[in-house]
Amino acid sequence: MEVTRKNFSSVLPEVEKAINEADFLSVDTEFSGLHASNSFHISPLDTPEERYHKLRKGSSDFLVFQVGLCTFCYDKENSTYEAKPFNFYVFPKPYSRAAPDCRFLCQSSSIDFLASQGFDFNKVFKEGIPYLTSMQESELRDFLEERHKQYTQFSSPAFVTPDSGAEAVTTKGPIEIPEEHKEFIEGICNNIQEFLDKEGEESLSLPSCNGFVRKLIYQTVRQRFQSRVHLGAKTNEKKQRLIVVTRIKSEDEMKKKELEKQSTELAELEDAVGFSKVIRLISQSGKLVVGHNMFMDLVHLLHRFCSKLPENYQEFKAMAKCVFPKILDTKLMANTTPCKELLPSSVLGDLLKHIYSPPFKKPEVVIPENFPRYDIDDSNLHEAAYDAYITGICFTGMSSFLGGLQKPPLSYVPPDAPIVKPFTNKLFLMRVADVPYLDLEGDDVLPSRDHxxxxxxxxxxxxxxxxxxxxxxxxxxxxxxxxxxxxxxxxxxxxxxxxxxxxxxxxxxxxxxxxxxxxxxxxxxxxxxxxxxxxxxxxxxxxKKPLNVDAPVFVSRxxxxxxxxxxxxxxxxxxxxxxxxxxxxxxxxxxxxxxxxxx
Structure with a gap:
């Protein structure tokens, strides 16, 4: 299901229901780039900590354009999985002048690759779902609460422009109107007086002007018309800020209008939290989150939708474990005995084809009618929702294969089964032969490199x-x-x-x-x-800690x-x-x- 800013609010309850009903979830992301500079290229001799610091740099410089989420719910009666794939377009559009204005890099090779796969960049920039981290949301909420207190002080000599943003300055006493603006301000006041004298229209939109002139208008209109009008701000289709004048008949109506305005601002902030709500739902569910070669996906998801990534490697581990208590990397499963000997390639598209062939058994997966039907072929690769969908299929296929090796064989392997636990909370390290994985729950295995x-x-x-x-x-x-x-x-x-x-x-x-x-x-x-x-x-x-030969070490293929x-x-x-x-x-x-x- 495609989800953009237009339908996010209406689809969110369905996403929440799917997450709560799921046995496990799978995720995938698409980025604006991978490596910030040549000096940060991954090396076959990276330690897990070094790799983290390199990926952390990339997550700070690049954006997530698309997030795929697929929920999987097992139907014991029919021995099938019900899959619900959601494809989210995300973009950090600032909802107000006080909101963060994100700057980011694009890597030409990444953009060219996405374009070759038919990626819709217009949809990202025009309809992408906004998002805020918890810290950003908290700061903006505090700012609005403080501004709302100032709004109610109509009898105070302070003059504050409601649309002035986070850098609003409260000045004691009125600002002297410069000579060059007096005629314009007087014309505005005349228009408002004509508006009040005529019956019929309930609001009047004033011409667009800069922030300083808007401040002069607020100051002058409140002095001259007192509580007869209510002033609000809006942004038109061309991103121009306008003042809207509404006639007021009583003090109670003024208070009601102001409360409505404050409610609208809080609702806009709630909308601006956007896609971060989905990540919070996943985190609160405590469900197993599956990804393929997901180290980079994880650092991007944490940095963009949760909190700024810590510099300290151990703090990153603690943060990842707190947000996603259980994760699993199918790339690691595919590169581990006994699957490793039976899978010629662990690239996601190739892996799916091998999972559909003996000795593996093709998982039975059904998709509800209101979700898109995917043909299992390479044409859909690199759409985040499809990649998340086939990642979940690969997980069920390999889990089922491992279950068949048990005595007695297991017809169904739940996500929390003991046979799955050796892979939980371990991340595959791409192109590193002698370090089997990054361990989010314990010390990493660090081999001797005396050679x-x-x-x-x-x-x-x-x-x-x-x-x-x-x-x-x-x-x-x-x-x-x-x-x-x-x-x-x-x-x-x-x-x-x-x-x-x-x-x-x-x-x-x-x-x-x-x-x-x-x-x-x-x-x-x-x-x-x-x-x-x-x-x-x-x-x-x-x-350094020597290689623990008794640890569950993984062997390169x-x-x-x-x-x-x-x-x-x-x-x-x-x-x-x-x-x-x-x-x-x-x-x-x-x-x-x-x-x-x-x-």
Missing amino acids: VFHITFPKEWKASDLYQLFSPFGNINITWLDDISAYVSLYKRDQSSTVMSTLCKRDARYKILTYELFKNGFKDKESRKRSHAPESTEEEPKK SRSVTPPMPEENGNKAEEEKMAADSTSEQQPNEQKMFEVPAW
Whole structure:
């Protein structure tokens, strides 16, 4: 079901009912961009904390254009799921001059991609549902309450323009009317007097003018006409601010008119909260929220519709767990034994096709009549509601497959089943081979990276120079950071202990640090920068948590390969791609496979 600003209020009760009746929910989002700059590209050697900080930067710079929500309710009698997909167009349109005026970036590649998929940008900008975070709503509500108190002080010498926004200034006593505005203000007063002298029309719209002149009008009209008229503000179709004059017959009518106006303003604020209400309903339900490769979706949903993302990584975990108590990433399920061995690809569109084929069993899903019917093909991909819909199908398909492996087999696997819990509140980390997942409930698994070294070198160096430098230690992976630095990973881990002693004093043109020393030095530098503390000359590396072999670790789907030695004239862009691909491959027996236990 397509939901825009025009039908959001009428559809919201149906959304609430669907959420409350659902067994689980699935979500997806579409953005205005992914990476704010080249320096924030994701790396195969990112830790979960580093990846969070990179995605946090993107969520601050880019907007969510579309949010898909699909609710799934299991019908035990017919052994089918009822799915209700909602496709929300969202845009932070400021509802008043006091509301936040959001600035954002667009990434041309992302916009081009969405356009190629038939995305309707006009619908986003013209009909997108507004939204406010809880903090923004609270600040605007306080502002309105304070302004409403000022409105009722008609006998006070203070003069406040009701449409002056958050930066309204209360002045004691009337403002002296400049000579150039006297004729215009006098003409306005004459028009109002003529309006009052004639019977019939109940209101009069004054010509549009700037904020200062509007303030002069409010001041002069209240002085001259006292309680005979009520002044209000409105915005016309061309976004021009107008003053509307309404005749008043008594003090009681004036109070009633003012209360109506205040009610209207509060209702407008309630409408401006917009799509954030849907996120609050999802949060309050406590239902399992399913997404595919959903780390980025999660940070955008939290930042845009809940609260500004914290700088502290642990605070982010606590925030995510508070807003969405239970989440599940189908990308992680697809890359975990035993599903991993049976699924050639975990890309969402490909995953759906494999779920419809043996040994998986196609889930029976029905969609009510008032919702769109989706053809299961690639034509609907990247519409947020459709992606959320097929994400939910993939979850039910893989859950059902795992249930069939139990003794006795489970005909239905509920979202809170023990067999699902190992995947709950863990997020897949894209292109990171040795960190299985980000754990929202506990400490992350941090493997040893003693075989990784940070090197800085002259700008003219190419991949071939690094291969030649490290040739005594066997084949390597190169992860480019910029034109003068990179990570080098050894395939032969047993050679790691001799690298520093062999290479450190060979050539002054380059500098090599162990991965741990470089990371701890970088963290210390950032910490000193934030605290403005003097820089220490000693760097004391911290001990990282070793890989827990008893933890439910996930294994990458590729086999170990030995990369070919590049030619002397290889360029960095090609080598960067090769490094990213080869780093995502894992040597056999390096991690313990996660086997799904039987209950």
